[in-house]
Amino acid sequence: MTDQTPILTIESIEKSFGATSVLQGVSVTLHKGEVVALLGASGSGKTTLLRVAGGLERPDRGRITIGSSVVFDTSSGIDIPAEGRNLGFVFQSYALWPHMTVNANVGYGLRLRGTSPTERETRVLAVLERLGLGALGDRYPHQLSGGQQQRVALARALVYEPPIVLLDEPLSNLDANLREEARAWLRELIVTLRLSALFVTHDQVEALSIADRVVLLNRGIAEQVGPPASLYGDPKTLFAATFLGSNNVFPVTIDPSSKQADRTAMVGCGPHRILGTIRSNAGEAPSSTAVIRVERVTVDPTLNVDKNSTSLSLPLRASLYTGERWEHVFDLNGHSFRAWGRKRLDRGTHTVHLPVEGVWVF
Amino acid sequence: MLIVALLVLSPLLLIAYQSSLNGPFFAESSRVDPGAWEYVLGARQFWRAFGTSAVVATGMVLIGVPLGAVLAFIVVRTDIPGRQVLEPAVLIPIFLSPIVTAFGYVVAIGPVGFISLGVRSVVGSVPWNVYGLPSLIVIAALTHVPHTYLYVSTALRSVNPELEEAARTLGAPPWRVALDISLPLVRPALLFSASLTFLLGFELFGLPLVLGDPAGLLVLTTYLFKLTTLLGVPSYQMMAVVALSIVVVTLPLVMIQRHLLGQASRFQTIRGRGLALRPLKLGRWRWVALTIVVAWLLLTVAVPLGGILLRSVVKGWGEGVSLSRVLTLDHFRGLADYPNLIRGIVNTIALGVIGGAVTVACYLVVGLTQHRWASRGVAVLDFMVLIPRAIPGLVGGLAFLWLILFIPVLRPLRNSMIAVWLAYSTVWLAYGLRLISTALLQVGPELEEAAQSAGASPMRVRWEITIPLVRLGLIGSWLLIFMMFVREYSTGVYLFGAGTEVIGSLIVSLWGAGGLDLIAALSVVSVAIVSVALATALRLGVRLHD
Numbered sequence: 066m067t068d069q070t071p072i073l074t075i076e077s078i079e080k081s082f083g084a085t086s087v088l089q090g091v092s093v094t095l096h097k098g099e100v101v102a103l104l105g106a107s108g109s110g111k112t113t114l115l116r117v118a119g120g121l122e123r124p125d126r127g128r129i130t131i132g133s134s135v136v137f138d139t140s141s142g143i144d145i146p147a148e149g150r151n152l153g154f155v156f157q158s159y160a161l162w163p164h165m166t167v168n169a170n171v172g173y174g175l176r177l178r179g180t181s182p183t184e185r186e187t188r189v190l191a192v193l194e195r196l197g198l199g200a201l202g203d204r205y206p207h208q209l210s211g212g213q214q215q216r217v218a219l220a221r222a223l224v225y226e227p228p229i230v231l232l233d234e235p236l237s238n239l240d241a242n243l244r245e246e247a248r249a250w251l252r253e254l255i256v257t258l259r260l261s262a263l264f265v266t267h268d269q270v271e272a273l274s275i276a277d278r279v280v281l282l283n284r285g286i287a288e289q290v291g292p293p294a295s296l297y298g299d300p301k302t303l304f305a306a307t308f309l310g311s312n313n314v315f316p317v318t319i320d321p322s323s324k325q326a327d328r329t330a331m332v333g334c335g336p337h338r339i340l341g342t343i344r345s346n347a348g349e350a351p352s353s354t355a356v357i358r359v360e361r362v363t364v365d366p367t368l369n370v371d372k373n374s375t376s377l378s379l380p381l382r383a384s385l386y387t388g389e390r391w392e393h394v395f396d397l398n399g400h401s402f403r404a405w406g407r408k409r410l411d412r413g414t415h416t417v418h419l420p421v422e423g424v425w426v427f
Numbered sequence: 428m429l430i431v432a433l434l435v436l437s438p439l440l441l442i443a444y445q446s447s448l449n450g451p452f453f454a455e456s457s458r459v460d461p462g463a464w465e466y467v468l469g470a471r472q473f474w475r476a477f478g479t480s481a482v483v484a485t486g487m488v489l490i491g492v493p494l495g496a497v498l499a500f501i502v503v504r505t506d507i508p509g510r511q512v513l514e515p516a517v518l519i520p521i522f523l524s525p526i527v528t529a530f531g532y533v534v535a536i537g538p539v540g541f542i543s544l545g546v547r548s549v550v551g552s553v554p555w556n557v558y559g560l561p562s563l564i565v566i567a568a569l570t571h572v573p574h575t576y577l578y579v580s581t582a583l584r585s586v587n588p589e590l591e592e593a594a595r596t597l598g599a600p601p602w603r604v605a606l607d608i609s610l611p612l613v614r615p616a617l618l619f620s621a622s623l624t625f626l627l628g629f630e631l632f633g634l635p636l637v638l639g640d641p642a643g644l645l646v647l648t649t650y651l652f653k654l655t656t657l658l659g660v661p662s663y664q665m666m667a668v669v670a671l672s673i674v675v676v677t678l679p680l681v682m683i684q685r686h687l688l689g690q691a692s693r694f695q696t697i698r699g700r701g702l703a704l705r706p707l708k709l710g711r712w713r714w715v716a717l718t719i720v721v722a723w724l725l726l727t728v729a730v731p732l733g734g735i736l737l738r739s740v741v742k743g744w745g746e747g748v749s750l751s752r753v754l755t756l757d758h759f760r761g762l763a764d765y766p767n768l769i770r771g772i773v774n775t776i777a778l779g780v781i782g783g784a785v786t787v788a789c790y791l792v793v794g795l796t797q798h799r800w801a802s803r804g805v806a807v808l809d810f811m812v813l814i815p816r817a818i819p820g821l822v823g824g825l826a827f828l829w830l831i832l833f834i835p836v837l838r839p840l841r842n843s844m845i846a847v848w849l850a851y852s853t854v855w856l857a858y859g860l861r862l863i864s865t866a867l868l869q870v871g872p873e874l875e876e877a878a879q880s881a882g883a884s885p886m887r888v889r890w891e892i893t894i895p896l897v898r899l900g901l902i903g904s905w906l907l908i909f910m911m912f913v914r915e916y917s918t919g920v921y922l923f924g925a926g927t928e929v930i931g932s933l934i935v936s937l938w939g940a941g942g943l944d945l946i947a948a949l950s951v952v953s954v955a956i957v958s959v960a961l962a963t964a965l966r967l968g969v970r971l972h973d
Contacts (some may be wrong), residue, residue: 121876147879154880160873164895173891174881222883 070097071130072261073229078117080110084215087113088124089285095229095263096353099186100255100299102272103265103414106308111265112157112233117377118250119154119231129148132228153230157237160212161206167193167217168202174225192224196254212243232264236271239260248274270311273297283303303347303354303427311359315400317426319353331374334427335398340374341424353426361423362404364393364415376418384410431793434853435814438826439674441833446667453832463664474658476650481559483635483646484628486564487571492621494568495561495575498723500605501716502581504591506706508713513720515965518577519728520570522932522957524914525633526931527950530938531731532557532566533637534738534947535908541737542730558642567634569727571627582616583609591707601712618739619687626680629673630819632917633931637938647673648821652920662830670822677817704876733955758948768945772952774844778929779909779956782848786859786912787905789852793890794863816857820918823854828921832966854918855911866900867893884942903969910960913953934935 069079073095080088080370087110094158095101103111118129120136123144131152136145147154155257161170168189170219175185193199196216206214215238222230235251236244252275266272271365273293281288281304289305300306315334317391325329328343332355341355379395381404386392386409393410395402395417404417434492445452450461467473502513514664516704520863536542543553556562586609610617632648640649651669655661709716742753762768815823827850831837840846852859870893894901916931923932929951937946 119876119880121879146885147876148882148884150880151882152880154877156873156877158871158873160871162877162892162896163875164898173878173883177882177887185787194635221877 071095071096073118073263074128075114075118076128076132076291078114078129080113080117080122080124087285088117091285091287093280093281093287093290095262097261097263098259099278100252100260100262100276102279103263103282104267104269104272104279104308106267108284109282110285111267111282115231115233115265117262120145120150121154124379133268141216142232150226151225152381153225153227154340155218155222155232155235157234157426159206159218159238160347161214161217161221163206164207166199166202167209168204168216170203170217171220171224174221177344178225189220192220195258198222211239212247215239217266218390219254222262228261229353230260230262232262234265234267237266246269250324253273258294260363273309281308284307300344300425303356306356311403312356313357313359313362313397313402315355315397315402317353318343319426329421330426332424334400335376337379337398338374338379339377339419339424340421341426342422344425356425356427357419357423359403359405361420362402363418364404364406364410364420375421376416378414378416380414381410381412430828431856434849435811435856438830439818440827441813441829442667442670442674442822445663445829446671448664451663453827454916460664463662463668464843467665467672472645473650473672476645476647479639479644479674479753480629480631480648481647482560483564483567483631484625487628488621488624490565491569491571491624492617494723495572495620496610496617497582497605498572498720499579500578500609501720503583504586504588504605504609504707504890505601505709506713507716510706512748513724514819514962516724516728518573518721519961521573521577522910522952522961523570523728523731524931524950524953524957525570525737526637526915526916526934527789527914527953528570528731529531529566529634529637530934530946531734532562533734534943535730535734541734552761554644556637556955560639560642560644563638563644564636566638567628569723570634571624572723572727574623574627577616578608578616578620578623579613579877582613582749586612586709595682595707600714601707601709604707615687618877620685622680622683626677626684626817629676629680630821630917632819632821632920635661636935648819648917651821651825666825668959670825672815673822675821677819678814681813681817684816700804714907719851726869733877735947735950735954738943739951742944758944759951761945762948762952765945767925767928768933770926771898771930771933774927775913775929775931775953776956778844778848778851778962780911782844782927783905783909783912786848786852786908787863787901790859790863790904791894794860794867797860797864798867798889798893802942813857813968815854818854820854822914824918824921825849827853842927844927847919847922847927849911849927850918850922851915854915855908858911859904859908863901866897866904869900870896899967899969902963905972906960906964906967906969910957910964913960914955 071094073093075091075093077090077092078088078186079086079090081358091110091114093114099129103114105111107326108201113122117124117127122212124137124139126139127137128135128139132152135143136150138144162173165173171192172185172189175188180188188237190199193202197220198213198220200217201209201213201217206217207218208290215235219235222228239247248271254260255275259313264275274295278291279293279296280290283304288308289301291299297309302311305409306312316331320331320333320338324343330336330412332341332353334355367412377397379397382396384391384393384396391409393404393406393415395415402417447459447461448457449462498517502517507513534540535553538553538557540557543555547553549832590612591604591608594608598609607802622650629647631646632652635644635646635649635650639646645653645667651666651673652667654666655833658665727759739758740754740756741750742755742757762772818826827846831841831846840849874896875888875892877884878892884889915931916929916935919929919932923929930949934946934949937949
């Protein structure tokens with residue numbers, strides 16, 4: 066499904082607004098038939114990057130290639146405006162034109178391309194049917210529900226079959242329960258229509274579940290790029306590790322003498338000592354940070370503290386019921402340390418197990 | 428853009444050039460000579476008029492700005508009864524022709540006005556004089572209160588009500604909340620209103636012409652208007668010097684306003700959006716507040732309007748005359764006997780309807796050029812449209828007359844409504860452009876970007892997305908421009924002639940001839956035209972301000 070032909074290449078994009086530098090040399094490649102998510106917190110530059118790709122924002126430096134043609138290049142002064150890039154762009158607010166019907170909204174791109182009225186009608190109807198909007202063509206945008214508006218916006222960007230679709234937070238305006246449904250629906254649609262899509266989101270679940278590859282943006286640079294599973298399971302930096310998932314984060318000191326060839330070492334936090342895996346070069350410094358995904362922590366009252374140093378004995382601060390499970394909050398040398406369980410825990414000290422490959426030291 | 432530059436700059440440059448000559452600019456014998464400057468700056472009457480203008484403008488600021496701020500606070504931020512009605516009512520004076528208003532005051536509280544006679548029959552004398560400096564200042568201040576109201580109320584709407592409620596919970600009564608919290612928060616708007624009122628004070632023409640002239644009181648604009656009579660011969664260079672000396676005062680004021688406006692908008696963006704407007708509960712203060720607003724409305728709207736309305740349906744008025752015996756509609760019938768009066772009414776309406784529509788179309792073209800396009804050319808354009816704001820209508824009209832005399836191709840326009848329209852459009856350029864750009868800015872940028880992404884060129888985006896979306900805003904702008912063109916008078920003073928008369932100019936010439944009956948009837952017609960437009964605007968939900 067995904068072949069290795071790049072269809073969109075964004076190279077070393079730099080962009081600042083006044084004194085604030087929003088993008089500091091970001092490069093992203095989208096292959097044919099691939100879905101790439103730009104994930105980041107607000108202010109990470111993800112939307113700006115998408116708008117740069119769409120030609121709605123002019124970067125200060127860099128190069129953008131669509132297919133085999135360069136659409137932007139500061140070194141040769143090329144800058145094809147948005148209307149010349151033949152992309153599909155879905156806006157966060159949907160940006161449906163209130164003075165046009167659904168048919169007119171969706172058909173507008175075809176009208177601009179000189180398609181005959183009869184063909185236009187057929188193609189608009191086809192795309193509306195495909196998105197489950199068949200009967201709504203004569204309505205105006207304000208007569209539609211939020212979910213319908215979102216699909217009209219998508220239909221408008223897809224109808225002229227652009228090689229690439231850019232989506233800005235496509236699901237953020239939907240209700241929470243609708244959003245979970247739309248996630249699967251959107252992924253399925255993109256895959257069956259063999260679209261190449263670049264989308265922006267701040268929601269990690271959205272990024273991980275819809276995308277083939279995720280670009281994690283942090284303050285204008287691509288912190289890590291990779292398939293969802295490697296981004297979640299193999300983060301390269303402290304930022305990437307803590308941005309995703311639910312984590313226990315606490316400061317540790319590395320015992321240099323305990324370092325092994327497989328990059329495991331004993332780390333200490335106050336009186337507690339535990340075996341961890343050193344993840345980056347920054348971990349060579351004596352003071353480091355340990356990150357443990359909450360779901361990797363197990364609480365087993367039947368076991369005692371073992372000799373392999375993969376468990377800790379911690380006093381329980383509180384046990385909270387969150388509906389789907391219990392969240393236990395322990396005290397780790399003044400830091401709170403969380404674990405999930407199926408049952409309530411009694412007061413007192415408990416043994417928690419931390420697999421060595423799950424204790425990341427940065 | 429070149430056309431805008433030409434329209435805006437050439438009148439000003441021509442006046443400057445003329446002021447340095449010793450004769451009319453079109454005369455062969457004219458030479459560069461500072462004589463006109465020496466003469467005017469040495470004339471005691473000029474300085475007296477200058478002083479009067481300054482006193483009037485200062486008085487207007489001292490009375491009008493605080494009153495406007497208080498009215499804005501009461502109407503916008505409190506639960507005063509009848510808010511829905513009061514909000515548009517407060518703006519009425521803006522749409523009334525100053526000539527009509529001035530005349531309304533004369534027939535209501537003038538020496539033989541309805542109210543004056545009523546008071547005299549009770550007290551034995553009339554304790555005021557409508558002619559003269561004090562009444563000119565008070566009336567000018569009262570009628571310019573809406574300008575302060577406009578800017579302060581807009582700013583007040585963006586103040587988070589919790590800031591005021593916090594003061595209430597600490598024990599502050601409503602008037603303390605206004606003085607300590609709300610009004611200080613909108614200081615930029617207050618400063619802007621003060622400088623605007625001062626500017627308008629210098630540009631005042633209709634009011635001093637009617638209320639000051641009979642008492643021998645001249646302000647700069649009326650001094651300019653009377654210059655020909657005073658000197659006995661038309662003296663272009665003297666007029667130019669006086670005109671330029673007005674602009675010397677007003678131009679810096681406009682620059683200051685531009686600066687303040689920039690500050691004010693910065694002020695506003697700090698605060699969040701979507702604040703629920705919870706009015707301040709006034710409790711027993713409600714009726715005090717209502718009294719203040721109603722008293723101002725009575726003095727500023729009811730007195731002059733009531734005056735002309737009553738005057739237009741009575742034969743004559745004096746002590747002991749009973750109303751029922753003098754009631755008549757003859758004055759309105761009388762209008763039909765004078766072809767020039769009917770023509771004036773037709774001209775006024777045509778200027779507003781047709782001229783207004785063309786003007787809005789022209790402003791739209793300029794507005795679309797500026798729209799979301801931050802180039803240096805736009806900054807220059809933005810700056811240039813401010814210049815007409817600094818040019819009082821009277822001066823602008825004079826400059827246009829000269830331009831028409833000066834440029835041979837334009838000469839056929841002399842004595843045509845096109846010349847009047849051109850002058851009006853230029854003088855109202857800044858106002859109209861603000862209306863248009865406000866409407867344009869309400870179109871979400873992503874609606875335009877979506878069309879662009881779909882492949883539409885910038886021209887098509889504007890034609891198919893932006894313009895259809897601002898349709899209602901354009902109609903609203905047209906109605907507002909219509910009202911401004913109907914009320915406008917001073918701009919056309921030098922351009923009106925036989926065939927190009929409008930209601931305002933007819934009133935002034937009838938005023939000289941003492942035709943009170945016809946003036947009253949004409950004034951009512953003028954008010955009626957504006958009322959229809961105002962009612963339509965309110966009906967369509969047009970915002971009367973930005």
